[in-house]
Structure formats: structure tokens, C-alpha cells
Amino acid sequence: MKIILAQSAGFCFGVKRATTMAFDAADHCHQICSLGPIIHSPQLVRKLEEKGVEVIDRVEDIPEGAVIIRSHGVTAQELDHILARELRIVDATCPFVKKAQEYAAMLSREGYTVILVGEEEHPEVQGIVSYARDGEVFVVGDRDQAEKLPRKKRMGVVAQTTQSFDNLRQIIEVCLEKSGELRVFNTICDATSVRQKEAQAIARQVDLMLVIGGFNSANTSRLTRICSDIQPRTHHVETAAEVDPQWFDEVHTVGITAGASTPRWIIEEVVEKVRTIR
Incomplete structure (x- = not known):
């Protein structure tokens, strides 16, 4: 059975940066936690917990010490609260997410409906929304959903960094008809676009597609x-243990890709499991 593994499978720049910062902080801080899971990979979050990084859901529950801000970022209100408590901050927010937050804040200040x-x-979307403090946000x-938007004199569009470009384009077309002035910032991460195009290309070549990543991961x-739109025999798995040998009846070629929060070791375990099936 032939296996086609996507070259882009696994950590993107932002996730790699966030995990490096988190493990480094765990080695150097006596007391440390993260506000929400650092990335959407339960397996990696467990590894950080083993190093003493506790996941805390609310700012008010953070003990004294250092706090890691996850790759998806936090809300403006949560950041204000953290700063007010004078906690040490390890800001692992993805730079692309940070840019989307900045554009949302700027558009809101300048009077655009965001x-x-x-x-x-x-959580990334909730964070971006919170920075548009000066006006309406949809x-x-x-x-x-875009067709149901009210008409507005000025609209400004930003996107969750893991959105598909085609979805963004369709919504922009609708917004053009609903506004007198439209300003658009394409905040989709390049790594997201590359992964999606590569996954589409592989799905067209195979009899079965595996997509590896956390079930709570939006990009996965x-x-x-x-992939399912192209190859109906597509399965989303989090680990190798979930790969069912019965899926592979009459399968000659398997495609494998993974979300941006999927550790390399999990990808390798899935590939090895598939190799043992036949």
C-alpha cells in the first residue's frame, strides 16, 4: 500500500514558536501555568503538565508566578486583568493572530463595522473580537450568514487565521454589496493555505485519506x-490507536496530512501503524 505524506503536515511556525517558548519557560520558571491549552493538542498539553505547566481557564484562578498566553491569544479583557495583577507573561500568541487582533482594533477605532x-x-475568534472595542462586530x-448582515456604510473584514481563502472570498463578495466602503485585511496564515492546497491535491490521488490532529483543533x-469533499473515505484521527484496519479494504494508496498543532511524533506513529496494516 502506497503512502503519500503531506510535506506540510504538522507544526506551523506559530505553533512551533509557542511550544518552544512554553517548554523553555517550564525549565526556567518555578511556578508557571498557561491560560487555556497552549495549542490544540491534548498529547502535547499533557507533556507540558508533566513539566509543571498547569492549564488554568480563568485569570482569577492563576496563582502567583508566570503565565503563558496560548498561541490562539487571549481576550483584551483577560490581558488587562493579567497586567493588573503584574504577573510575569510569556506571550506565545502567534504573530499572525496578533496581527489580526491589531487590524480589528484599528478598524474599530476608525469607525468601521468589523x-x-x-x-x-x-478562542482565537473570541480574542480577536475583544480588541474591536469601539463599535459593532459581527x-x-x-x-x-453573511447574507443576513445588515447594510452598513463602512465595513472592515478580517479573518480567523485558519480560515479557507475560498470562504473568505465568498463573504467579501457579499460584504461588497452590503457596504458603501469595504476594507479587507487577508489575515489567513500562509501556512494554512499551503496545507489546504496540498491536502486537496493529495486527496485527489488516493483511495483513503487520514487527517491527524486534535478533535478540538479548528484547522484540523x-x-x-x-479532504472529505474530494475523497469521501476521509478519517480524522487524533492518535495511531484510532486507526481502524477495516478502513483499508481495497485501498491501494493512502494520503496522510495533519493539522498545524499536531506533533511530529504522533504523525510518525500513525504512519507506522498504517505500514503494519498490509
């Missing part, structure tokens, strides 16, 4: 949807 293309419940997940779930 349209954020993304998933409303995702979170829009797809074209149908999106990769799964993209």
Missing part, C-alpha cells in the same frame, strides 16, 4: 472537511 470571518466559539462563518477539522 466583520470577522471565523467560528464564533473558537462574526460570520459562511456566505449564508477544516482540513478534514476539505
